[in-house]
Amino acid sequence: MTTRNRPRAAAVAVAAAVLTATAFTGPARASGHPAGASGHLATQQAIEAAVAAGIPGITAEARDAGGVWKTAAGVGDLRTGAPRGRNDRFRVGSITDTFVATVLLQMEAENKLSLDDPVERYLPGVVRGNGNDGRTITVRQLLNHTSGLFDYLTEVTYYQTYVLGDGFLQHRYDTLTPEQRLEVAFSHEPLFPPGARHSFSRTNDILAALIVEKVGGTSYEKQVRRRIIEPLGLRATSNPGTSTGLPRPSSRGYTKLFFASQPERIDDVTEQNGSQGWGDGDIISSAGDLNRFYKALMGGKLLKAQQLAELKTTVVNPDFPISSYGLGVERLTLGCGTTLWYHDGGMLGSLALAAFSEDGRHQFTFDYNGDWDGSGILSILNAEFCDTAGTASR
Numbered sequence: 001m002t003t004r005n006r007p008r009a010a011a012v013a014v015a016a017a018v019l020t021a022t023a024f025t026g027p028a029r030a031s032g033h034p035a036g037a038s039g040h041l042a043t044q045q046a047i048e049a050a051v052a053a054g055i056p057g058i059t060a061e062a063r064d065a066g067g068v069w070k071t072a073a074g075v076g077d078l079r080t081g082a083p084r085g086r087n088d089r090f091r092v093g094s095i096t097d098t099f100v101a102t103v104l105l106q107m108e109a110e111n112k113l114s115l116d117d118p119v120e121r122y123l124p125g126v127v128r129g130n131g132n133d134g135r136t137i138t139v140r141q142l143l144n145h146t147s148g149l150f151d152y153l154t155e156v157t158y159y160q161t162y163v164l165g166d167g168f169l170q171h172r173y174d175t176l177t178p179e180q181r182l183e184v185a186f187s188h189e190p191l192f193p194p195g196a197r198h199s200f201s202r203t204n205d206i207l208a209a210l211i212v213e214k215v216g217g218t219s220y221e222k223q224v225r226r227r228i229i230e231p232l233g234l235r236a237t238s239n240p241g242t243s244t245g246l247p248r249p250s251s252r253g254y255t256k257l258f259f260a261s262q263p264e265r266i267d268d269v270t271e272q273n274g275s276q277g278w279g280d281g282d283i284i285s286s287a288g289d290l291n292r293f294y295k296a297l298m299g300g301k302l303l304k305a306q307q308l309a310e311l312k313t314t315v316v317n318p319d320f321p322i323s324s325y326g327l328g329v330e331r332l333t334l335g336c337g338t339t340l341w342y343h344d345g346g347m348l349g350s351l352a353l354a355a356f357s358e359d360g361r362h363q364f365t366f367d368y369n370g371d372w373d374g375s376g377i378l379s380i381l382n383a384e385f386c387d388t389a390g391t392a393s394r
Contacts, residue, residue: 039064039066039387040062040069040071040384041387042383042384042387043060043062043071043364043380043383043384043387044071044073045383046376046379046380046382046383046384047060047071047073047366047376047380048073049376049379050073050368050375050376050377050379050380051073051074053373053375053376054370054372054373055074055368055369055370055373055376056074056075056076056078056084056252056254056368056369056370057072057073057074057075057076057083057084057251057368057369057370058072058073058074058084058366058367058368058369059071059072059084059085059086059087059088059090059251059287059366059367059369060072060287060364060365060366060367060380061086061286061287061288061291061364061365061366062291062362062363062364062384063291063295063362063363063364064361064362064363065361065362068288070086070087070287070288071086072084072085072086072088075251076088076251076252076369077251077252078252078254078266078268079252079268082251084251084369085249085250085251087236087249087286087288088249088250088251088286088287088367088369089236089246089247089248089249089250089284089285089286090246090250090251090253090284090285090286090350090352090367090369091246091253091277091281091282091283091284091345091347091349091350091352092281092283092284092285092290092345092347092350092352093277093281093344093345093346093347093350093351093352094200094202094205094280094281094343094344094345094346095283095285095290095343095344095345095352095354096205096277096279096280096281096282096283096345097143097205097208097280097328097343098293098294098297098328098329098343099224099228099283099293099328100205100208100209100212100220100224100279100328101143101208101311101327101328101329102227102228102297102302102303102311102328103212103216103220103223103224103227103228104139104143104208104211104212104215105303105307105310105311105327106227106302106303106307107212107215107216108307108310109303109304109306109307112215113139113211113215114139115138115139115140115143115310115327116138116139116140117138117139118134118135118136118137118138119134119135119137119138119139119142119207119211120133120134120135122139122210122211122214122215123207123210123211123214126182126207126210127149127186127207128186129186129187130186130187130188130189131189131190132149132185132186132189132190136193136194137149137194138194139208139211140327141194141195141204142204142205142207142208142211143204143208143327143328144198144314144315144325144326144327145198145199145200145201145204145325146194146195146196146197146198146199146315147190147194147201147203147204148190148191148192148193148194148196148199149185149190149191149201149203149204149207150185150186150188150189150190150191150201150203151185151199151200151201151202151203152181152182152184152185152201152202152203152206153202155184155185155187155188158181158184162174162176162276163348164257165257165258168257168269168272168348169257169267172244172269172271172272172273173244173271173272173273174273174276175242175273175275176273176275176276176278177275177278178206178209178210178278178279181202181203181206182203182206182207185201185203197315197316197318198315198316198317198318198325199319200319200325202280202281205279205280205281206278206279206280208279209278209279209280210279212224220239220278220279221239221241224239224283225239227302228293228302232292232293232296233292234285234289234292234293235289236285236286236288236289237283237284237285237286237289237293238283238284238285239274239282239283239284240274240282240284241274241275242273242274242275243273243274244271244272244273244274245270245271246270246284247284250270251369252268252270252349252369253268253269253270253347253348253349253350253369253370253371254266254267254268254269254349254369254370254371255267255269255348255349255370255371255372256372257269259372266370268349269348269349270349272347272348272349277347281345281347287354287365287366287367288365290352290354290363290365291354291356291363291364291365292363294341294354294356294360294363294365295356295360295361295363296360297311297360298341298356298357298358298359298360299359299360299361310327311326311327311328311329312326312329312331312341312358313326313327314326314330314331317330326341328343329341329342329343330342330343330344332355332381334378334381334382334385334386335382335386336382336385336386338385338386339358340355340356340357340358340381340385341355341356341357341358342354342355342356342381344377346371347371348371349369349370349371350367350368350369350371351367351368351370351371351374351377352365352366352367352368353365353366353367353377353381355381355384355385362385364381364384364385366380
């Protein structure tokens with residue numbers, strides 16, 4: 001899986017973090033058809049194990065041949081002890097990428113752009129300085145993260161100001177523009193020549209969203225709403241703009257802002273200005289809405305056949321060799337031999353993952369409301385897609 005940089009000195013892979021954490025446990029609940037009857041018992045147990053290992057709470061939903069199964073485990077509010085909700089809304093982080101890629105692929109089908117056009121054609125003069133050159137990078141390379149552009153979030157000063165400790169607490173309500181974050185990225189040389197390899201960079205996502213605006217003539221948010229959210233009836237999905245809270249129902253989000261000096265300290269980071277993730281991680285959604293979105297996407301309801309094939313054309317991810325990256329989606333082969341598609345996302349206080357079968361008939365999305373330990377994520381995926389008691393889509 002793609003490595004996402006979380007609030008600590010070392011990068012934490014959402015799929016394989018091995019950090020330990022203080023335990024918080026809470027009641028686990030399930031709804032829909034019984035877990036054992038539909039093959040979700042192992043998934044429920046894996047979710048409960050992740051909570052017992054230290055995650056405050058998890059919300060999840062699966063949709064398959066057996067119907068809809070929802071569950072929640074653990075705590076949604078550490079102060080009050082309120083449980084995690086089954087219909088919680090949460091920040092999806094880099095899952096936003098899939099929405100942006102889908103819009104650009106739709107625009108390609110409408111002959112409004114070509115993915116092989118240079119970025120310079122749509123954003124003249126934007127990608128410049130220190131060896132960065134929009135004339136040599138294509139739109140496709142933004143979407144499959146082979147551009148080589150430096151990831152603005154990994155820049156030390158930016159990271160310390162907006163992600164760590166006192167920096168976050170002082171600047172959590174700041175409004176940032178895309179241009180401010182791009183300026184940080186282009187103050188660094190590219191990591192490698194365009195097309196040389198895959199390396200995830202949120203800088204690509206900001207540029208892709210700006211191209212959506214340039215081609216569409218309206219804001220990226222309006223394009224996503226008109227083309228995806230409204231047609232699919234995704235009532236729990238929104239772009240926050242500069243707002244700082246989460247719409248209800250939702251739980252609190254937690255992180256360890258001072259992990260180096262105070263490793264036991266846990267901070268509530270629920271409130272943060274949405275503009276700081278504009279275009280690369282700002283979308284708020286629910287497990288149910290993400291499942292509906294990916295079912296429609298993989299089922300061919302949002303893209304024509306040619307564009308869907310482009311979406312699923314992958315490049316090797318050298319940081320996680322069993323995974324490969326397409327255009328806003330990733331492909332992963334689990335230990336049991338099952339191949340699935342997915343995208344993960346991390347924001348302060350949230351780790352989210354949506355996984356789905358290639359035909360879109362089996363979808364599974366879950367979210368942690370604590371971001372410091374992703375070690376249980378692969379266990380949850382294996383339980384849902386590999387357990388022998390599973391459904392027909394496995």
